[in-house]
Amino acid sequence: MAIKVAPSVLAADYMNLQKDVEIVSNAGAEYLHIDVMDGQFVPDIAYGAGWVKGFKKITDMVLDVHLMVQNPERFIEEFANAGSDIIGVHYEATPHIHRALQMIKNAGVKAEVVINPGTAVELIKPVLHMVDQVLVMTVNPGFGGQKFLPETVEKIKELAELKSELGLEFDIEIDGGVNNETVKAAYEAGATVAVAGSYLFDKVDPVAKVNALKEATK
Numbered sequence: 001m002a003i004k005v006a007p008s009v010l011a012a013d014y015m016n017l018q019k020d021v022e023i024v025s026n027a028g029a030e031y032l033h034i035d036v037m038d039g040q041f042v043p044d045i046a047y048g049a050g051w052v053k054g055f056k057k058i059t060d061m062v063l064d065v066h067l068m069v070q071n072p073e074r075f076i077e078e079f080a081n082a083g084s085d086i087i088g089v090h091y092e093a094t095p096h097i098h099r100a101l102q103m104i105k106n107a108g109v110k111a112e113v114v115i116n117p118g119t120a121v122e123l124i125k126p127v128l129h130m131v132d133q134v135l136v137m138t139v140n141p142g143f144g145g146q147k148f149l150p151e152t153v154e155k156i157k158e159l160a161e162l163k164s165e166l167g168l169e170f171d172i173e174i175d176g177g178v179n180n181e182t183v184k185a186a187y188e189a190g191a192t193v194a195v196a197g198s199y200l201f202d203k204v205d206p207v208a209k210v211n212a213l214k215e216a217t218k
């Protein structure tokens, strides 16, 4: 099965968000990836829960919310109530990753644990049974337009092996520097969902770009 595509609205045209969402949705992208940044865990600031509420009104796409915030427990209820379908929390952002994932599940939302490029896969082994998705960051989080880090492919492979060894079912998402070339190795390693920002929105023809990601992973 071709990889699921998750356009990142961080790279969309903020003055024409609805139009951009409709374009990628009609092109067959399954998820809408919404980055939330607090200016602490990562340097920049982006998208509060009100935006999630807004996106919920205009699309049926899976709302895939990536909390790049320190102590994400503070925001889980608000983002769940706003209509998030998946909420991702960083292993590095809380001393209580297990509790944070429990909170997401208790709110009736799919739970995702996220790891930075510098974080080892084995550190999240104790919580893998709780998650619906693992996001392996393929750049350091915080900004769009960075280069895919090839060393993260080995981590995707390691995670995919662990998943089958433990007999677990979860999606493996990649995020950062994804395009129709970099997606290939990640897909072969076991990635099932690809976030793409600048590749999809910065240049012409996002429809062709969604197709190219799917074609590259058949």
Ligand SMILES: O=C(CO)[C@@H](O)[C@H](O)COP(=O)(O)O
Residues within 6 Å of the ligand: 008, 010, 011, 033, 035, 066, 139, 140, 141, 142, 143, 144, 145, 146, 175, 176, 177, 178, 195, 196, 197, 198, 199
């Ligand atoms: O989480 C992030 C950035 O930290 C992303 O979701 C970016 O939006 C991906 O952008 P590109 O690397 O695809 O331009």
